Amino acid sequence: MNFPRSTGIVILFALFIVLLSVFGSFSALVNIPSLQLTRTPHASQGTPTFTVGIVEVVQHANPQHGEQLFNTVGCAGCHLQDNGAGPNMNGISGRAATRREGYNAESYLYESITSPNAFVVNEYQAGVMPQNFASVLSQQDVYDIIAYLLTK
Ligand code: HEC
Structure with a gap:
């Protein structure tokens, strides 16, 4: 051809x-x-290194479910009164962003729940708050609790 x-x-x-x-x-x-x-680290990995993503994720979380968890997994027993074992959560939405340099409210609360000893609030002791919430709660549970705390 x-x-x-x-x-x-x-x-x-x-x-x-x-x-x-x-x-x-x-x-x-x-x-x-x-x-x-890159957007979904597991709760047990501790503080996420992203602070822009967590704000957006918490905006889409479920505060009603967070309140239910708060009252059933033990948080309420230490955190609902002035002379409790842990700080009263009233007004935490305003205080959270002021606790640690470089943290916004969401990332501070995430760390407080998943690795409580990373920062110990003045006048309280390290090691009193259970250290195992990162493995007991799912990551979404933690975000739901944060969304609830931001309503207080
Ligand atoms: C046995 C008591 C106890 C339980 C149960 C407990 N905590 Fe705590 N929590 C503490 C203590 C004590 C502190 C203060 C010391 C520290 O910073 O670790 C604290 C600190 C905190 C802080 C930081 C508060 C602030 O004013 O900066 C947050 C947020 C928090 N806890 C959330 C929770 C959540 C959510 C739960 C349930 C999933 C929970 N805690 C369960 C005792 C407890």
Whole structure:
């Protein structure tokens, strides 16, 4: 068979375009999941290093469920009165952002719940608050409790 030379060039060019589009869609497939992975650390990993993401996540959390948890997993026993074992939570939404340099309210509360000894509130003792909430509560539970505390 004898094709004119120009036909060969056209066929090569078409093959080149097909290859380009195959590789293009491949890299799109590979990129999308890795973008989402960076947003969800597990609660037991302690304080998240992101502070922009947690604000947004807490805005979408469920404060009613957080209140239920607060009253059933033990928090209420230490945190609802002035002379309790832990600080009274009244007004915590205002105080939380002022406790630690570089923390916003959400990241401070996250750390207070999942690693209580990282920062000990004045006049209270380290080690009184249970240290295991990060493994007892799911990450979403922690966000729901934070959303509840921000209503107080
Ligand atoms: C046995 C008592 C006890 C229980 C139960 C307890 N805490 Fe605490 N909590 C403390 C004490 C004591 C402190 C103060 C010392 C410190 O900072 O670790 C504290 C500190 C805190 C703080 C920081 C308060 C502030 O004013 O800065 C937060 C927030 C908090 N707890 C939330 C919780 C939540 C939410 C739960 C339940 C999931 C809980 N705690 C369960 C005793 C308790």
